[in-house]
Amino acid sequence: MSGISGVVEKMREGLRGALADALAAAVEAGQLPPVDMPDFVVEVPREREHGDFAANLAMLLPKQARMAPRKIAETLLENLPRGLRWLERVEVAGPGFINFHLDPRWVLEAVPLAVRQQADYGRVRLVDGKRVQVEFVSANPTGLLHMGNARGAALGDSIAAILDFAGWQVSREYYINDAGNQIKNFGLSLEARYFQLLGREGEVPEGGYHGQDIVDTVRHYIEQHGDKLLDADRRARLDTLVQYALAEKIGGIKKALAEFGVQYDVWFSEQSLHDTGKVDETLQQLRERGRLYERDGALWFKASDFGVEKDEVVVRKNGIPTYFAADIAYHRDKFERGFDRVINIWGADHHGHVPRMKGAMAALGYDSDALDVVIMQLVRLFRGGEIVRMSKRTGQFVTLEELMEEVGRDAARYFFVMRSADSHLDFDLDLARTQSNDNPVYYVQYAHARICSIFRQLAEQGRQMPDPAGVNLELLREEAELALARHLADFPEEVALAARQLAPHRIARYVHEVAGLLHSFYNVHRVITEDVELSNARLLLMEATRVVLRNALGLLGVSAPDKM
RNA sequence: GCGCCUGUAGCUCAGGGGAUAGAGCGCCGGCCUCCGGAGCCGGGUGCACAGGUUCGAUUCCUGUCAGGCGCACCA
Numbered sequence: 247m248s249g250i251s252g253v254v255e256k257m258r259e260g261l262r263g264a265l266a267d268a269l270a271a272a273v274e275a276g277q278l279p280p281v282d283m284p285d286f287v288v289e290v291p292r293e294r295e296h297g298d299f300a301a302n303l304a305m306l307l308p309k310q311a312r313m314a315p316r317k318i319a320e321t322l323l324e325n326l327p328r329g330l331r332w333l334e335r336v337e338v339a340g341p342g343f344i345n346f347h348l349d350p351r352w353v354l355e356a357v358p359l360a361v362r363q364q365a366d367y368g369r370v371r372l373v374d375g376k377r378v379q380v381e382f383v384s385a386n387p388t389g390l391l392h393m394g395n396a397r398g399a400a401l402g403d404s405i406a407a408i409l410d411f412a413g414w415q416v417s418r419e420y421y422i423n424d425a426g427n428q429i430k431n432f433g434l435s436l437e438a439r440y441f442q443l444l445g446r447e448g449e450v451p452e453g454g455y456h457g458q459d460i461v462d463t464v465r466h467y468i469e470q471h472g473d474k475l476l477d478a479d480r481r482a483r484l485d486t487l488v489q490y491a492l493a494e495k496i497g498g499i500k501k502a503l504a505e506f507g508v509q510y511d512v513w514f515s516e517q518s519l520h521d522t523g524k525v526d527e528t529l530q531q532l533r534e535r536g537r538l539y540e541r542d543g544a545l546w547f548k549a550s551d552f553g554v555e556k557d558e559v560v561v562r563k564n565g566i567p568t569y570f571a572a573d574i575a576y577h578r579d580k581f582e583r584g585f586d587r588v589i590n591i592w593g594a595d596h597h598g599h600v601p602r603m604k605g606a607m608a609a610l611g612y613d614s615d616a617l618d619v620v621i622m623q624l625v626r627l628f629r630g631g632e633i634v635r636m637s638k639r640t641g642q643f644v645t646l647e648e649l650m651e652e653v654g655r656d657a658a659r660y661f662f663v664m665r666s667a668d669s670h671l672d673f674d675l676d677l678a679r680t681q682s683n684d685n686p687v688y689y690v691q692y693a694h695a696r697i698c699s700i701f702r703q704l705a706e707q708g709r710q711m712p713d714p715a716g717v718n719l720e721l722l723r724e725e726a727e728l729a730l731a732r733h734l735a736d737f738p739e740e741v742a743l744a745a746r747q748l749a750p751h752r753i754a755r756y757v758h759e760v761a762g763l764l765h766s767f768y769n770v771h772r773v774i775t776e777d778v779e780l781s782n783a784r785l786l787l788m789e790a791t792r793v794v795l796r797n798a799l800g801l802l803g804v805s806a807p808d809k810m
Numbered sequence: 811g812c813g814c815c816u817g818u819a820g821c822u823c824a825g826g827g828g829a830u831a832g833a834g835c836g837c838c839g840g841c842c843u844c845c846g847g848a849g850c851c852g853g854g855u856g857c858a859c860a861g862g863u864u865c866g867a868u869u870c871c872u873g874u875c876a877g878g879c880g881c882a883c884c885a
Contacts, residue, residue, distance in 0.1 A: 340829045562883040703845045769850040
């Protein structure tokens, strides 16, 4: 692992290097036969008694060396370089593990690092100068945002933030499906409501949009522009209504997402792909590469060339390209824009689309591994222990706005990312609204507010935060202090893991643990006391904790309040 | 029928091949002359099932069973 600057990684790499040296020395001395260096790990054992770090190197060598693993481990120990910082003792354990026991104060190095780096503490450099695009939500602009969209928003935004923290250059994008059949239906639905509101006959078509919000939008139009479309040319009437309604709907979506704390860099129109000829251009490329053929009057993409079960229509018998055709053009455009990596956040109901989209990218000559699709499972809302049903058809569903009104932005964001994407999410509205220790988001925020309160107390006593350079951190010897510092030291690695796995829930769990350790410490020890030296050391520990809580919450889009 | 996701504590969920599998909630019992009790401490049962790979499998592979979601000239 490279590009991680934390103290844990530093220690891990130091031990790894020492073991590699030991192996080389042992071979050199003839104590071991020449062997290939296996891909061994230096890990943090679950059990405290197994030391601070453990290596499995010796257990990977018996075949090559034709020696027992424990014997190999002993030999490695004899050849370990001397004078490794913080190292207290090394031992062979179990089937051949090499366990490293460190002076417990080694973790305190994380404290001044966090204090010094502030908002940058936890940043890692997994990549250098690489660009990634994260596309998420991309809900139809014909309605309101529901729970699935909301989860996508929280997940996508958090993944983007984590990737940014991990060294990627990130662009957040929303794909507006403002073309195709649904827009046609949208127009017919709007027209029907328009007629109805003005006393004429009108019926929302089968498969149209029946929601109350559509009625509201048409009413807004009438309030502003009256009934002048009643006798207009039908094409003009539909176009006008659609344009008006799209603008209003997209405006509403932007506003809701902004209130949710999500800011996009690009809003990309599907229609623009048709208008600029990019859909045709893409189809032409596929044709030139021999991946298209005609059957039953339609044009098909040979997805089966790429391990997909069946081929897919890209141009219908009536000559109109399918959504899939536009989507291929869209993804091609992403790569054309120079992104090194493209990530989509999709609902589970779209997972069947993944293989053929990857196939299409491969067909166009792009690396399909550069396209990652995060599939998130569906959300179930609970209130009073009962499932809250969502139905777009009947227009009865909880919108993002309603959710924020009910539980607040922070709770909503936290709840959506606290489970892994591929886990079904049971969202307990009652719990999210609770202002008590039962609610994990308050639990974490409270830890931050508590620290801020200590600092206010400090100021009231006319005292100041110490300069890190003049503080003796080794006064921190209590178990609660070292356990807390140990977790603060883990932050950069947690960020790296979350980034690699595209897994914000790791950060949610991590920050909850840090909060718990802070509370445990706080309950047993006082920060501000007559003992100025010790107070200063603890103040620095508190400041480092505050930095980590704030940065981690920031990655989740959750605020870190000074007071609650 | 085929494909994808998921089966871990009473409930909701974590667990990048390692040595005795964790957290929150719920339940029971404790802790405030003290920087914020929105807090802390203690108490316990579990990897769906069957094979395989491996020195070692909750983790990887195969199969079975169960739940969710897909399998349109919809998006």
